Amino acid sequence: MEPAPARSSFPPMANTASSLPRFLTRKGVPLWRDVEVLKWTAQIVSAALVIWFVYFFISNVIRAANARNLGLGYGFLDNAAGFPIAESVVPYDPSRSFGYALWVGFLNTVKVSLVGIVLATVLGLFIALARLSTNWLVSNLAGIYINIIRNVPLLVQLFIWYFAVFQKLPPVRNAIALPGPVYLSQRGLYMTGPAPTETFRAWLVFVVAAVVLAGVLHRLLLRYQVQTGRTTYPLLSATAVLLGLPLIGWLAVGSPPLTITRPVLERFNFVGGLRLTPEFVALLVGLVIYTSAFIAEVMRGGILAVHKGQVEAAKALGFSTPQTLRLIVLPLALRVIIPPLISQYLNLTKNSSLAVIIGYPDLFFVGRTIINQAGQAVPVFLLIMAVYLSLSLFTSAVLNVYNRKVQLVER
């Protein structure tokens, strides 16, 4: 190692002789043996290669597109899509544009990813705790689950869930009726549930206000209690606001904002009620089960990383086992868990594109259809890539903020 150079950055080429790089003015060491020269040469050469590489691919695509008279523009997104989409969060019909169809696909991706992330986290936590259990049977069952699920490709699992499980449910005429009533058939899961009416939007304002107010109130009362030592019942007051305000709203908006809808069997299908399609359920179950096995291992690692002394200290202070877990172990474990957990969330989101094989109309599925119906492969694929990339970056940005909050603050 040579002594640290006085200047760490390479001066620009345009400089005058007085400020030439040191290796030009220094005597003794030949240029090809000067570490600094070698270092910078390697950097420049590799940068040039990378840029050339990127340039080569971009120009190749453009040249190929020109040679084949393929447009690379996005004007086609305004044309009518003309194809049906099986399920949609927002109203859709084939007269809407290609761009709107992509939006429908995007929302379907977000839907399955969000629900999947929540469920996979909960299931993963339970499996991690089971794996760590001192009960031999529970611990080994969890171990078997983790090993089987992690080592079978997700694509295979999705095929099994869709074609071997959900497609083999009884036909809609002989649907399994569960109390509720809830009907389970190969056309999906039909449930009794609330449906919004015209006054729902007005009522929603009250609900949002209640959530915000309850949160603020809880915080303020808790701080007051900590500062003064007087009991202020923060949880009780917050709950009262959370329930009371929507109730007032319910009465204020006039007609009830929600009604109960029940699925009724008509000529073809059940009509009414809340409905989950078998495609959605198969994808959700497949993703949740697969990802939960990885999340379980991440969480187990995090929990094991908490020093034994912390648990012993909690025990010595008289904490019960659930209390120890909730108040001591999990908060400490979170610091280790969150970074790998983020990457599992991203995996789940990206893996949802496998929906294409079981007919769930996610972003990738709709994108593939548009490529075919509009004949625009390159623009659509670029768009899909950009959307998945932004989705992933957004997820990790949000979780990184949370991560910074739970990290150890060194004082």
Place this chain on the structure above:
Amino acid sequence: MKAKLSFLVSTVVVVALLAAACAPATPAPAPQEQPTAAQEQPAAAPAAQEQPTAAPAPAAQKILDAVKARGKVVCGVHTSLPGFGYLDANGKNMGFDIDLCRAVAAAVFGSPDAAEFVPISAAERGPALQTREVDMVPRNMTWTSTRDAQWGNFTHVMFYDGQGMMVRADSGFKTLEDLNGATICVTTGTTTEQNLADAFRERGLTFTAVTFEDTSAVYSAYEGGRCDAATSDKSQLAAVRSGFANPNDHVILEITMSKEPLAPAVPAGDDQWFDLVKTVLWVLINAEEMGVTSQNVEEMKNSPSLPVRRMLGVEGSFGQEDLGLSKDFAVNVIKAVGNYGEIYDRYMGPNGLSFTLDRGLNNLWTNGGLIYAPPLR
């Protein structure tokens, strides 16, 4: 420091190797040594692209030359559609569409086996043509104006079809109106999918679509009961129905929702290859019209009929040289796969390998159908 340097060097080597490996596939652009210039280029290029080009960009290589150099015709085909493109018990590609590919192979190489079959899904047909991944797509594909403009060149209608609807026999459905509110299985990325939406919208009916990319997934979902009906070209429905466990439990409704001219297509921008594939198809049709079959093709060389003698390359010419084919290529084609009627009957005739479908519109024009080819001369 040393470790870092060697890592850098090895990275450079790997990147260089990758670049080298990629370069021969397409003629590399003039290598840009200065990174600054390279960065500006891609930004400038899209602008240039919008200027109207005076002449269409010359194709990199003629397809016929590429085919001859490769020794094989590469066809993008269906592998799970009985009658049109499927695998037989020995795993051999068979079917109405496959035989056209073999006919082209026989025309170019004299042997129907000089063909390579690449399975492509419905959604991959356009991109496969646009990128010239395949030399031709004989796979059953509806000819539409948009596809012709975007995908490639459609040669000549080989099969006149119409969109139909298959339902369970015990459902008692007869019309589209009976299907109001039904769940319908359909392949995504097809004209069928759009026609279905149009047909229901026109009539003010509603339906729920269940779509898959994979044709076999569509029908397994329908057969399993996921959908009340499945829709596609009638020939395809007949083909699929023949493969069901209980074909008689399903009926194809009388209604025809659209016209579906199925035509083989070739990549755009190569007229010679376009004409070659067209001519091979015309030979098949003309051969049936003239009564030349795979059995009697040798005897027919002595036929007094001049059109027959011209087609078989005995005397005169119908443009074989301009297409880059041998004078007697029609003999090879007919010997290899037979004439149009023979191909049809092989798979869909009264004793067809796959199923029986009345020729209807696909009869020769002389027999009241629509199959008609320009004269060979």
